[in-house]
Structures are given as C-alpha cells and as structure tokens.
Amino acid sequence: MENENGTKKYEFSYWIKPDIAESSLGDVQNEIKNFIEKSGGGTIKEKGIIRENLAYPIKHYGYGFLKVSLIEFAPVKMDEFRKYLKLNANILRYNIGTADDIDIIQIKEFKKIVNESQKIKSAAIEIEGVREGEGKKASDIPPEASVVHQAPEKEKITLEDVDKKLEEILGREI
Structure with a gap:
C-alpha cells in the first residue's frame, strides 16, 4: 500500500559483521540511513x-550485530537499495519485507514465544505416557514412563551362523 508520496513501509533488518569495532557500528548504521534518505525514504522506527549468535555460520562468522528498522522507501528504488546492501562489505545478510500497517516484531517477545513453545513441546512429550491412563496426574507417573522407549537389542550373529544360513540357502557346503 503506497503512501501519497510514492513510498511504502518496509521492515528492514540486517546483520553487521562482528569484526567491526563496536564504536564504529554507529557509522555503518548512519551510512545505511543516509542512503535511505538520499533515495527519498526515511526511518519511521x-x-x-x-x-546475537547466528543460527548457522554466515561467511564463517558465528555471531553478528542485528539491527531492525521500520522504513519508508520508494518501491521503484528498491533494486538500487538491494545492490547497495550487497556491495556493502560490512553487511553479512539483510532482509526486507513489506510492513502494511504493522509494527516491528519485538525480538525479546519472539524469543519468549519460542521458549514457551519449547516448554509446551517438552510437557507434551512428558504427558505422552499419560494418555493411556486417563485421570492420572504427571506426578503420579513413574519416572520410567517418561523415558523414550528403546528398541530391544538384537541377537548378535556370528560368522558361523552366516555360513550355516548360506549353506542352507545354496544347498551345498561352503
């Protein structure tokens, strides 16, 4: 949904390389902000x-500095902005998504939601053994019930057993 001045709202996040001194992180941020303003856009929030630690290494880095912004930018200049970000040596990765009247996702709230969902999953695994015995509380279940069941151990097969089976199949002595 474009505004009257031809701009659109975007949620823009980017990772800055960790080998940059923390004192110069503001300089990298200002360079990007200046480019947005020169292109006729602006920062809303x-x-x-x-x-932050990265989920997986990006360009051999295990962590980086994350910046999230809500910006206004002209869609016709978006290709130029993407080229600028790709050529910027300080940027590990970036993400630009349209933000139709939404606010920036709170990173801490997101982490809280992820942690809660992990707790729910672990509780579901723990309760899995309860389904057979309706009405039982989790405290009533013996500790062995929440343990993941393992497959029974197979008999060890010796070389002699293999030879006997081959003789049986082939109908002759080996």
Missing part, C-alpha cells in the same frame, strides 16, 4: 543494535 528502529531498535538498537544487539549482538
């Missing part, structure tokens, strides 16, 4: 830069 932004969150501070935070140090």
